[in-house]
Amino acid sequence: MVVGVAIIGSGIFVSKEHLPAVQVTSSLTLKAIYSRSLSSARNLGSDISSLDLYSNDAGAGRTYQDLLERTDVEAVIIALPILMQPEFIKRALEAGKHVLAEKPIAKDVATATELLEWYEKNINTSKVTFCVAENYRFFDSVIFAREQVEKLGRVLGFNVRLQNMVKLGGRYIETEWRKKPEYQGGFVLDAGIHCIAGLRMLLGPENAPVRVAAFSEQLQNHLPPVDTLNATVKTKSGVTGSFAVSFGTTYDEYELSVACEKGAVYRDRAGTSFEVGIGGAVVVRSEGKQERTEFMNEEFGVKQEVKAWAKALETGLQDPRQKPEEALRDLEMVSWSILFDFCLTNRYASSLKPCCVVESRMDSL
Structure with a gap:
């Protein structure tokens, strides 16, 4: 079975990742x-x-609507500026096209929730699928790191650190919609959400985040509205950890680590910069030993996620890593971390209740 697809968008990531990924996927x-x-x-x-x-x-x-009316196009990959995504997603789904949309699912939690509710109410979800791309869930190194966490027993703590300087002249900052964002979070939303997806994958559903207390700040004038986020996260199992992301600092580091009863797992870069972003490494420390495994061929993970999407189209079984509910949970965590202390649940955002001050406790909700 070979599925006819169209790509909606022509930006940097389409050119560098989506286009080559589709071209090497035989189905x-x-x-x-x-x-x-x-x-x-x-x-x-x-x-x-x-x-x-x-x-x-x-x-x-030759309009978008004309493309959607083609019977030989069964599915679309949508990679447009964040504010444009929901409208194009809806129109494609209404036309009966399967959708793989780039993250984040929407500009904010309210818009994402409305989109999901619309999808479930207006589209036959058993026949027309809506997926959200998150390449971190398809990194070989992240998958391997999750496997190691599962082997090492109960989670005791975790830390995320992604810090660097996004300078003017870089390929992403020079796109107009990123340079002057009309959505909350700027680069913290657009790029930081990857780290949240990676963290959630390593922790697993048994350690889902349920509470976040955070501070955000804009350190660089050219990175509005915020470029830095520091948060403390608590999971439903009672474990706490830290989440620190900055795109406006002179620090240059990336690490995602989880401490377990029998050892610790670290996922970091394999000697590559943020702009290049190719290759990951996993270090496992247990019983006085340390082992490092590098994954130099994982690239950006887009080929893997497009292949998984293609398989889902062929089998009719949606990959759970691409379900829009997962994308919403990523967005919940980053959005409410930017805005204020917030209590997260595993349900849609409409079920969430804000804590007005950091000192608020779960038993007050």
């Missing part, structure tokens, strides 16, 4: 690309010369 065949402008679609390069291009300025019969 997918790329039929078309949509971009807001025809020139940006053409800028994806010679690899798309044989594809049909759609855009707002491509003329009659």
Whole structure:
């Protein structure tokens, strides 16, 4: 079974990751690309010369709606600026297309919750699937780290540290919608949410976060509205840990670590920078021994997640790592950490109740 797909978007990540991922997935065949402008679609390069291009300025019969009406396009990958995602997702689902949308699921929890409720109410979810991409859940190193955590017994604590400086002139900051974000969190939302997904995967459902107390700040003028977040997190098992993310500091570090009864697991970079981002490593310390395993070929994890999505389209069994509910839980944690101390649950955001001050306790809710 080969599924015809279209890519919606033509930005950096489409060019570097989504396009190559679709091209190397044998069960997918790329039929078309949509971009807001025809020139940006053409800028994806010679690899798309044989594809049909759609855009707002491509003329009659070449709009987004025209693409959605094609019967040979069964599924779409949507990778547009954050504020545009929900509208394009809804229109694709209404047209009966399976959707793999880039993270975050939406600009904020309220918008994401409305989108999920709309999907469940208006779309036959057994026939038309809605998935959200989160490449951290498909990193070989993160999967391996989770396996090691499970072997080492009860979780005792955890720490996340992702700190570096996003400088003007970098390929991501120079995109207009990131440079002047009209959504909460800026880079803390757009990039920091990856770390939350990785943390949640390592901790597992038995250690799901239920409470967050946090401070956020903007350290650099060119990184509005915030570029730094420091939080303390408590899980439903009672374990606490720290979550520190900054894109406006002179620190340069990345580490995701979990302490267990029989040892500790560390996931870090395999000698690569934030901008390059290729390769991870896992260090396991147990019984006085230390073992380091490197995963230099995992790249950004996008090929793995697109392959998993393609398999789900073929089998009809959605990969749980791509369910929109998982993306919502990631967004809950980063959103309410940015705004104020918040109590998290495993349900939709409509069930959450804010704690007005850091001193509020669970028994007061």
